[in-house]
Amino acid sequence: MKFNDRDIVSINDFSKKEIKEILESAEDVEGEKKDILEGKVLANLFFEPSTRTRLSFETAMKQLGGKVISLSSTQASSISKGESLADTVRVIEGYSDSIVLRHPKEGAAKMASKFTDNPIINAGDGSNEHPTQTLTDLYTIWKEKKEITGLNIGVVGDLKYGRTVHSLLLPLADFDVNIYLISPLQLRIRKESMEQLKGEEKNGFVEEKTSVEEVIEELDVLYVTRIQKERFAESQEYEKVAGSYKIDMDLLKKAKDDIILMHPLPRVDEISPEVDNSSYARYFEQSANGVAIRKALLELILGEE
Amino acid sequence: MSRKELRVRKIKNGTVIDHISPGYALKVIKILEIDEKSNDIVSIAMNVPSSDGEKKDIVKVEDRELESNEVDKIALIAPNATINIIEDYEVKEKYDVELPRKVKDVIKCSNNNCISNTREPVAYQFEIKQKSPVRLKCIYCKNIMEGDLSDYLL
Numbered sequence: 152m153k154f155n156d157r158d159i160v161s162i163n164d165f166s167k168k169e170i171k172e173i174l175e176s177a178e179d180v181e182g183e184k185k186d187i188l189e190g191k192v193l194a195n196l197f198f199e200p201s202t203r204t205r206l207s208f209e210t211a212m213k214q215l216g217g218k219v220i221s222l223s224s225t226q227a228s229s230i231s232k233g234e235s236l237a238d239t240v241r242v243i244e245g246y247s248d249s250i251v252l253r254h255p256k257e258g259a260a261k262m263a264s265k266f267t268d269n270p271i272i273n274a275g276d277g278s279n280e281h282p283t284q285t286l287t288d289l290y291t292i293w294k295e296k297k298e299i300t301g302l303n304i305g306v307v308g309d310l311k312y313g314r315t316v317h318s319l320l321l322p323l324a325d326f327d328v329n330i331y332l333i334s335p336l337q338l339r340i341r342k343e344s345m346e347q348l349k350g351e352e353k354n355g356f357v358e359e360k361t362s363v364e365e366v367i368e369e370l371d372v373l374y375v376t377r378i379q380k381e382r383f384a385e386s387q388e389y390e391k392v393a394g395s396y397k398i399d400m401d402l403l404k405k406a407k408d409d410i411i412l413m414h415p416l417p418r419v420d421e422i423s424p425e426v427d428n429s430s431y432a433r434y435f436e437q438s439a440n441g442v443a444i445r446k447a448l449l450e451l452i453l454g455e456e
Numbered sequence: 457m458s459r460k461e462l463r464v465r466k467i468k469n470g471t472v473i474d475h476i477s478p479g480y481a482l483k484v485i486k487i488l489e490i491d492e493k494s495n496d497i498v499s500i501a502m503n504v505p506s507s508d509g510e511k512k513d514i515v516k517v518e519d520r521e522l523e524s525n526e527v528d529k530i531a532l533i534a535p536n537a538t539i540n541i542i543e544d545y546e547v548k549e550k551y552d553v554e555l556p557r558k559v560k561d562v563i564k565c566s567n568n569n570c571i572s573n574t575r576e577p578v579a580y581q582f583e584i585k586q587k588s589p590v591r592l593k594c595i596y597c598k599n600i601m602e603g604d605l606s607d608y609l610l
């Protein structure tokens with residue numbers, strides 16, 4: 152498979168078949184060091200702070216023999232005061248073969264892709280999408296469970312505003328998994344997202360729950376996300392809600408032996424540290440998997456044959 | 457055309473916008489940029505009973521044909537409207553407003569944080585997901601817009 156110069160803007164641009172092929176390519180390149188991208192330059196253009204995504208792209212590119220140029224968020228924001236993103240992208244196009252873009256505005260990557268022929272890789276556009284994170288999550292599930300179809304997956308946290316969750320759920324639904332959406336009432340998934348998840352050709356079910364206890368026994372995967380303080384008018388209310396969604400060993404005792412626990416990181420206190428050394432924790436592996444996925448993507452869009 | 461339902465006088469030449477969702481005539485007027493500075497001769501009928509027993513609004517503008525982006529805007533707020541082109545007192549041509557699959561620069565995105573609401577050199581662009589009731593999706597931020605869209609028309 153080859154994605155010659157294709158943009159990676161939205162996870163929805165990829166068919167289920169293509170997603171599978173990306174996951175397989177990631178498995179192939181994982182841990183390998185090659186020089187297939189020798190002579191190629193990747194530009195990291197981050198208008199918002201990022202450590203994980205930025206560094207994992209850098210590692211991925213370097214492990215394939217390519218070079219990386221980077222603009223930090225402070226440099227980028229000083230540019231953006233004087234210059235439009237459309238112009239910046241056309242300038243950076245002259246220095247590089249592909250641009251990784253993080254930008255606070257939704258739709259920024261899509262727009263940028265219209266101004267350059269070089270592939271744009273969306274590394275987060277406001278609260279919209281973050282497709283390489285989504286692929287990393289899918290890769291982690293696939294790698295750990297060998298098969299995605301038919302799994303029982305619980306997603307807990309802020310389902311209304313969280314971008315990671317939203318982007319992950321759609322492709323998961325395409326793989327016909329059963330989804331448990333676990334959140335406080337005020338952070339339930341939006342109506343239109345729910346409609347998409349329940350689309351006709353999807354064979355799994357989707358159920359909304361308010362507590363993890365209710366479903367923990369069923370789950371093969373529990374994906375935990377943060378509940379942000381800003382979403383609550385009163386901090387007392389926040390403490391109460393956040394506390395009741397905390398994942399600890401007591402809760403996991405009731406789970407299947409082979410349940411895996413995922414989290415996009417950074418974590419605050421939604422997973423108790425005692426869980427880190429258990430057989431369930433996969434969040435650090437998940438983060439490391441980001442390098443394999445990004446290598447696979449870079450090879451697919453920038454590789455020669 | 458001499459039936460009593462013709463509440464306002466016949467026009468010789470111009471456009472009749474009929475079957476406007478009740479209450480939306482004034483928004484159609486705004487779309488056509490008819491205001492205290494314009495010289496168009498305009499009649500408005502609101503909440504008149506239509507043949508199907510429902511209520512509708514009608515706007516008649518003399519000596520004017522509509523631009524295609526005006527028709528798109530009308531379709532966004534009154535998806536069942538019909539456009540009648542009048543020549544020499546007769547309906548010469550009549551068509552239903554129909555939204556194309558995509559609209560460009562007729563309505564702005566309601567998401568304040570959308571890249572199309574910045575000074576970037578891009579047009580507002582939407583995919584039409586559903587024509588009546590209207591449902592649009594911003595091609596940039598994927599924001600879905602529905603309901604009363606009149607405040608967002610350009």
Ligand SMILES: Nc1ncnc2c1ncn2[C@@H]1O[C@H](COP(=O)(O)OP(=O)(O)O)[C@@H](O)[C@H]1O
Nearest residue numbers: 457462465466467472474538540542545546547
């Ligand atoms: N010469 C005219 N002057 C003003 N209004 C007209 C004229 N001819 C038709 N109309 C109006 O245009 C609209 C369309 O008429 P008609 O063809 O009967 O439409 P419909 O079948 O949609 O009711 C009606 O509201 C009608 O009253």
Ligand SMILES: [Zn+2]
Nearest residue numbers: 565570594597
């Ligand atoms: Zn938008």
